[in-house]
Amino acid sequence: MRSIVTSAYARVPADVPRDNLTPLRLELERRLRAAVAEARRADALELYLPMRLSGNVNLGASIIVSEALLPARTCSDGAPGTASDPTEIALQLLSGDMAADVDVSSGEVDGALGVRRERVAPAAVDRGAEMASRRVDYFVSVPGDPGRWLVAAFSTIGAGNPRDDLSDALVEWFDALMTTFRWSWA
Template identity: 75%
Template sequence: MAEPPSPPTGYRLLLPSDWVQIPLRQGDAEQAVRDIVASAFARVPAEVPRDKLTPLRLELERRLLAVVGDARRAEALELYLPMRLAGEVNLGASIVVSEARLPARPGAKGEGRHPSDPAEVAVQLISGDGGTGIDLSSGEVDGALAVRRERIAPADPERGAGSATRRVDYLVSVPRDPTRWFVAAFSTIGGGDPKDDLADALVEWFDALMTTFRWSWT
């Protein structure tokens, strides 16, 4: 099938049903968080004392609203969070979707500015590691050039990050628009150690999830 002549207008990911999407540019994200928390705690057995649940509910709401605030400051488009049934493990993970725009590069002999070539950008990203402990590789996501970046981010209590996190970013060039890159940023604390078996399993899951990514044109 021939590629449409215009850039895609959206994307699709086959997320499990227990992950919820919080749009950050449309609707009321804060109310969405409160609804998610209310739904999660509504499944708690009735015999559990309410006075013990209230502090937990308020703390979960505070943390989710902080995640929303961070994502908004980063000008993200959507936030995805895993919400498990009561009694199951609640994964300390998130996916933030955003868009990056690249400045145009100067043309030859004063010919104005031209869009940066995605292949050149990918090469610059991969060659710019400089021994910082970032794992970089390139490939394709739904036919588009992509760069995968993995790293350990240290704890930052001043910004509400009390634990180190394992982070994996996919930067995908947008077809028919070399100035735009789609960014899917995954973050997890694992089981308390970003290098433990749970963190490894979640990173493998996110890599598998990105194989379901598809552009959409409407």
């Protein structure tokens, strides 16, 4: 973890006093540890956090990839049944968020059924989220295994406003990433 923070601060000009940087480094390390702990609690498979500046802009964004395992249905006699059909799950996801500020759509990702959900989450200072964020989630059924879904959750604060131009560009980038996603079996 320390090496990631050191790498992030490697581009700081040499004339910046180290005493000014120490509290910032400690805060970055604290936030990074909190993000990793939160991803672990959510049983995430992957956590992506941009740690380098893009030009002079720090990209406030993250991607968490996880797997959702759905329980098999139980037959009327109590015996275990088959997993729910991905279409049924997609319909539940599509009808579950009826709020006006949530955009939900469905389609295919590399031939697999997928659902895309977008919303703005308010700041939650008690959870360390000091700013509102724009969130885009993709739920993609795993081909040949109706009980498994890939979940890719993207979040950005943009340049301080979740509906600003930077946020729009980052959401567009994430959509391009997900719509060109391809399954690969080892």
